[in-house]
Amino acid sequence: VREIPFVLIGVGNLGRRFCEIARDKAPLLRDEFELALRLVAVGDSQGGACDAETGIDLDSVVAIKRGGGTVGDLPVIGRKPWPALDLVARADAEILLEASPVNLALGAQPGLACIRTALERGMHVVTPNKGPLVLAYDELIQLAARRGVELRYDGTVAGGLPAVNLGQRDLRGGVISRLEAVPNLSTGFVMDLVGRGASWNEAIALAARDGTLEGDGTWDLDGWDAAAKLVILSNAVLGIRTHMSDVRFEGIRSLDAATLREAHQAGKRYRLLARAIRTSSGCYDLSVSPVCLTVEHPLGRLSSKQMGVVYYTDIYGTIVALVEEQTPIPSAATMLRDLLDIYLGRQFGGDKKSRPYTTGSRVRWSQSPL
Ligand SMILES: NC(=O)c1ccc[n+]([C@@H]2O[C@H](COP(=O)([O-])OP(=O)(O)OC[C@H]3O[C@@H](n4cnc5c(N)ncnc54)[C@H](OP(=O)(O)O)[C@@H]3O)[C@@H](O)[C@H]2O)c1
Numbered sequence: 001v002r003e004i005p006f007v008l009i010g011v012g013n014l015g016r017r018f019c020e021i022a023r024d025k026a027p028l029l030r031d032e033f034e035l036a037l038r039l040v041a042v043g044d045s046q047g048g049a050c051d052a053e054t055g056i057d058l059d060s061v062v063a064i065k066r067g068g069g070t071v072g073d074l075p076v077i078g079r080k081p082w083p084a085l086d087l088v089a090r091a092d093a094e095i096l097l098e099a100s101p102v103n104l105a106l107g108a109q110p111g112l113a114c115i116r117t118a119l120e121r122g123m124h125v126v127t128p129n130k131g132p133l134v135l136a137y138d139e140l141i142q143l144a145a146r147r148g149v150e151l152r153y154d155g156t157v158a159g160g161l162p163a164v165n166l167g168q169r170d171l172r173g174g175v176i177s178r179l180e181a182v183p184n185l186s187t188g189f190v191m192d193l194v195g196r197g198a199s200w201n202e203a204i205a206l207a208a209r210d211g212t213l214e215g216d217g218t219w220d221l222d223g224w225d226a227a228a229k230l231v232i233l234s235n236a237v238l239g240i241r242t243h244m245s246d247v248r249f250e251g252i253r254s255l256d257a258a259t260l261r262e263a264h265q266a267g268k269r270y271r272l273l274a275r276a277i278r279t280s281s282g283c284y285d286l287s288v289s290p291v292c293l294t295v296e297h298p299l300g301r302l303s304s305k306q307m308g309v310v311y312y313t314d315i316y317g318t319i320v321a322l323v324e325e326q327t328p329i330p331s332a333a334t335m336l337r338d339l340l341d342i343y344l345g346r347q348f349g350g351d352k353k354s355r356p357y358t359t360g361s362r363v364r365w366s367q368s369p370l
Contacts, residue, residue, distance in 0.1 A: 001034050004343065005052065007041040007091045007123075009084045009114050010099035013211065014128055014155075015044075016065045017332035018097065023058040025336065033344060041091035047072015048082030052092040084110045088117045095124040095342070097335050102131040102219070104228070104244075112136060119143045119151065126338040128155025128331060130228045134244060137235045152338035153236075157229040158183040158307040160330025161323035162337070166309070167237030171316055176238060178312040179276040179284075182299050183229040185307055185325060186212040186220040187252050187272040191290070192304040194257050195264030211328070222251035223272060226288045230274040233309075238276060238284055249288035263292050269300060 008015055022037045029035045038055040042048060047070040049056055061071055072080035088096055096118035100111045108131030115132050118125050119140065127133075132140060133153050144151040157163045158181065167176070182188060186207050193203035204221070207213045212220075219225050227249040234242035252272055263270055273291040276284040293300035298320040299308045308322040323330060 001030055001036050002343075003036050003038050004095060004339070005038045005040040005055070005091075005093040006095045006097055006339075007043075007088055007093045007118070008039060008097045008099070009043045009088065009110070010101070010129075011042060011044045011061060011065045011071060012099065012101075013328045014332040014335070015097070015099040016062055017327075017329055018099065018335050019058045019062050019065075021329070021333055021336055023062070033340070035340075035343060037339075040093050041087045042071045043082060043084040043087045044070050044072070046070035047078055047080035048084070048087045049074040049078040050082075050087060050091065051077045085113050085117060088114045088123075089121070093123060095126065095339065097339070098125060098127040098129055098132075099332075099335070100129060102129060102214070102228070104131050104134065104224070108132045108135045115140060115151070116143065119147050119149060122147050122149055124150045124152075124339075124342050126152045126155075126335050126342070128153070128334055130156045130225075130232060133235075134228045134231050137232070138241060150342045152342060153232070154338050155331055155334030156232050157181070158309060159185065159323060159325050159328075160334055161307055161309060161321055162334075163233065163309040163321065164236050165337075165341075166319065166321055167233065167311060171237070171311060171313055171319075174313040174316045175278070176276075176311055176313050177278045179233060179238070179274075179309070180299065180312075181226075181229070181233065181274045181309040182271045182302055182307050183233075183274055183309070184220055184226045184272055185305065186214075186217075187226070187290075188269070188302060188306075189304045190221065191252055191255070191260055191270045191272075192264070195260040195270070197261065200253075200257065221253055223249040223288045224251075226272050226274045230276065230286055230288060233274075234276055234284060234286060240284055242286065247286040247288060250290070252290045255290055267295060269293050269302060271299060271302060273299070 040052045041050045049071045072078045098111050111129045112132040115125050154164045189212050190203045190207050227247045231242050234240050270290050274288045276286050298310045306324045311319045
């Protein structure tokens with residue numbers, strides 16, 4: 001069994017659930033893939049813990065975070081405070097899982113610095129954190145390439161939906177004439193509640209209680225989140241160097257409740273739609289705005305807990321993918337998906353003999369793939 005020592009920064013909705021997934025899936029990972037994940041360093045906003053020798057017990061991390069504590073309180077190995085960057089800089093690990101807040105207004109810190117440091121040190125990185133990708137896409141991709149390691153970020157767009165992976169891998173050789181996405185859960189959730197008769201304040205309070213809104217809601221409701229996701233899709237899938245300033249975006253707060261109720265009664269749905277439309281010059285027009293979708297639209301039947309993406313292509317047809325997320329588990333699970341992709345490559349099924357193992361900057365094959 002191959003051990004994978006990893007660092008986890010951010011043990012909130014996603015990070016804690018990743019620990020639960022890693023714990024629960026340990027037997028499957030061992031039996032199916034001969035892999036064992038070993039947590040060697042972990043950090044939250046208050047502290048950190050490190051144990052490269054025996055690894056940190058996932059159950060203890062989950063218990064302490066469920067109780068509202070800090071991993072800095074883990075007996076013997078914990079310390080308060082323990083800056084995330086220091087943990088990443090010292091950890092004897094192969095891969096960083098970075099799940100701290102977006103913090104775009106703070107230069108995407110500490111996520112960006114942690115990811116830079118990990119890549120510099122020759123560690124792979126998996127992150128669902130949009131901030132570093134939005135601010136430094138080119139730099140990070142090039143740094144990873146220079147160091148011969150992988151940077152994966154499938155969880156940055158539309159939670160558990162493999163929107164990035166699908167666009168990057170399965171549409172190569174095609175031209176995407178149009179991309180439409182509902183990459184944000186909370187805006188649809190709020191608009192559906194208002195459509196059914198709730199006031200804006202009630203709907204926003206419910207979304208906050210439900211955990212679907214980030215922070216004070218500005219990030220989601222005013223369109224920043226959807227725009228950030230479109231920036232990532234544009235860079236990663238459309239291959240266009242894109243920044244936030246390239247996207248025209250508006251949120252949902254300018255809509256009046258009567259409009260949403262009318263649409264709801266007519267069986268239509270308002271969704272905050274992110275769009276990239278290819279122009280005759282081969283560029284893309286990028287926008288985010290609330291749109292009333294009829295049931296004929298591929299995303300017109302999304303429930304309040306679904307997100308989706310549509311790729312309109314020249315040779316691959318129109319591909320529609322949806323995800324239903326009742327909890328943050330699918331979003332947290334993207335970190336496992338990306339990690340397995342790094343370590344297992346494109347080997348599927350039970351052909352364990354020809355599986356590639358990736359170690360830092362080297363890829364070695366357990367048996368020739370040819
Ligand atoms: N929630 C979702 O459904 C979802 C889906 C896709 C992507 N994402 C992205 O994934 C990331 C994590 O989301 P989340 O919902 O898990 O966020 P969260 O619940 O707010 O958790 C954030 C974690 O980061 C820690 N943290 C905050 N500041 C830190 C610092 N300076 N140093 C070290 N750790 C720090 C927090 O520490 P404390 O525990 O001490 O507060 C917490 O453990 C975000 O970038 C988010 O945009 C989230």
